[in-house]
Amino acid sequence: MDIKTIRQYFPILNQEVNGNPLVYLDSSATSQKPVQVIETLEKYYKQDNSNVHRGVHTLGTRATDAYEGAREKVRKFINAKSMQEVIFTRGTTTSLNWVAQSYGRDNLKEGDEIVITYMEHHSNIIPWQQVAKRTGAQLNYIPLQEDGTISLDDVRATVTPNTKIVSVMQVSNVLGSINPVKEIAKIAHEHGAVMVVDGAQSAPHMKIDVQDLDCDFLAFSGHKMVGPTGIGVLYGKKHLLEKMEPVEFGGEMIDFVQLHDSTWKELPWKFEGGTPIIAGAIGLGAAIDFLNEVGLEVIADHEHKLTAYAFEKLKAVEGLTIYGPQDPAKRAGLITFNLADVHPHDVATVLDAEGVAVRAGHHCAQPLMKWLKASATARASFYLYNTEEEIDKLVEALIKTKEYFSDVF
Known part of the structure; x- marks a missing residue:
């Protein structure tokens, strides 16, 4: 089952948010549901x-x-x-x-x-x-x-x-x-x-x-x-x-x-x-x-490729800090990050204006946040229905976010 076919089973993805096609990158919080379910x-x-x-x-x-x-x-x-x-x-x-x-x-x-x-x-x-x-x-x-x-x-x-x-x-x-x-x-x-x-x-x-x-x-x-x-x-x-x-x-x-x-x-x-x-x-x-x-092995392979792609794209964003293993092979399908001095909630708000849904906060892991020396972080998480084009949209939205707050301050 290819990604185009998979996405057809998730009607919620076929909508616009704030005038932009929805890019849902919050599956670690909850996944979307296929029509079969x-x-x-x-x-x-x-x-x-x-x-x-x-x-x-x-x-x-x-x-x-x-x-x-x-x-x-x-x-x-x-x-x-x-x-x-x-x-x-x-x-x-x-x-x-x-x-x-x-x-x-x-x-x-x-x-x-x-x-x-x-x-x-x-x-x-x-x-x-x-x-x-x-x-x-x-x-x-x-x-x-x-x-x-x-x-x-x-x-x-x-x-x-x-x-x-x-x-x-x-x-x-x-x-x-x-x-x-x-x-x-x-x-x-x-x-x-x-x-x-x-x-x-x-x-x-x-x-x-x-x-x-x-x-x-x-x-x-x-x-x-x-x-x-x-x-x-x-x-x-x-x-x-x-x-x-x-x-x-x-x-x-x-x-x-x-x-x-x-x-x-x-x-x-x-x-x-x-x-x-x-x-x-x-x-x-x-x-x-x-x-x-779909196949759990297929899902794992798809997420691994997405994560590796996202990791390289996000590393190129100046001022962005990625938490966790720096080798994409050692991580699952999510990337937690902070962007320069912009608060993660502000990052998530601007991304949402671009139609990109990510999670921001302490992720119910406050002891880990203390260990990371961060009060909060933003998180993009991927699943079987996400695409490289959506990763590109995330990166574009993050660059806009950085430019917006540079202009503000």
């Missing part, structure tokens, strides 16, 4: 809308089949051993919180250690801060190399026999760094710790095999991988999930309820209390179908 959601609500697992009527059966069918698509997508290892959540944040609140809360004590990195998204920092406060465990950070990458020697120096949990993002949403989570998992396991992977920025862009990575938990979101908002996945090894207590309680996740005690359903349903995110899960299944049709 939109039509799947419409079909569910028009033809199959029903609660799942409970009714024996036709609509209930169709909805349940589609919902559990989506779970099997996720299982294959990440190569989990069993559907019981795939739990639907509201997104990466919820998934990481559940691991922290359930596994972390029940398995950590004073003197234990949790290890993360300075580059983590807030959703992979704050849950561990809270668990550390409640259990007495200590939160330690793997230092970063000068270019924002992780050294395995530093991992070995930070992970100790007291470490019980290591939690690392596979791809940085700021630096673009691709972290060696498979090797980190091996080090964690050598010390008896479990490995948690934040896959929010990796699952949409590269093939993930949880058995090959040997991670114990993996979290990711549907909305970053051309799926609906409000749906995510928590993968966990079965033997760990079986020992964990649910975080939310209510209908659907129970087996038997008595006056003073209750028992839970088997995996994965014991974690999915209440009416689940039915349409979201079905939409995520359609998104996985679309990504598989």
Whole structure:
């Protein structure tokens, strides 16, 4: 499937913003949705809308089949051993919180250690801060190399026999760094710790095999991988999930309820209390179908070429600072930058006037911003529907931005 064909499936791209053709370079925040996903959601609500697992009527059966069918698509997508290892959540944040609140809360004590990195998204920092406060465990950070990458020697120096949990993002949403989570998992396991992977920025862009990575938990979101908002996945090894207590309680996740005690359903349903995110899960299944049709390897290759092209073009912009690895081969499909003395929010505002959508701010990574000695940055992120011509438009808009503020000041 070529880029022209791919773009035809994303109707939102065919519009003007502020009198200019839309150039959407903010897929790391959320991706656009193809018509296949939109039509799947419409079909569910028009033809199959029903609660799942409970009714024996036709609509209930169709909805349940589609919902559990989506779970099997996720299982294959990440190569989990069993559907019981795939739990639907509201997104990466919820998934990481559940691991922290359930596994972390029940398995950590004073003197234990949790290890993360300075580059983590807030959703992979704050849950561990809270668990550390409640259990007495200590939160330690793997230092970063000068270019924002992780050294395995530093991992070995930070992970100790007291470490019980290591939690690392596979791809940085700021630096673009691709972290060696498979090797980190091996080090964690050598010390008896479990490995948690934040896959929010990796699952949409590269093939993930949880058995090959040997991670114990993996979290990711549907909305970053051309799926609906409000749906995510928590993968966990079965033997760990079986020992964990649910975080939310209510209908659907129970087996038997008595006056003073209750028992839970088997995996994965014991974690999915209440009416689940039915349409979201079905939409995520359609998104996985679309990504598989295009090919994760094709997507990764396209993004690598775009990133290399953008890197060279942006480096030529005088006064522009690029953060993260300076070798495009070591980064995923995003580039975070600052332009001279212009505040990133001002950069984003002027770019928007040119029809170019980028992200500006601290990107939910304030500890990393402090490490970078930057209060905020701008970020352009690429996906399967972006083109080199759009990169050229970004560069042109940045040059206009620089000229505008030079004239102002």
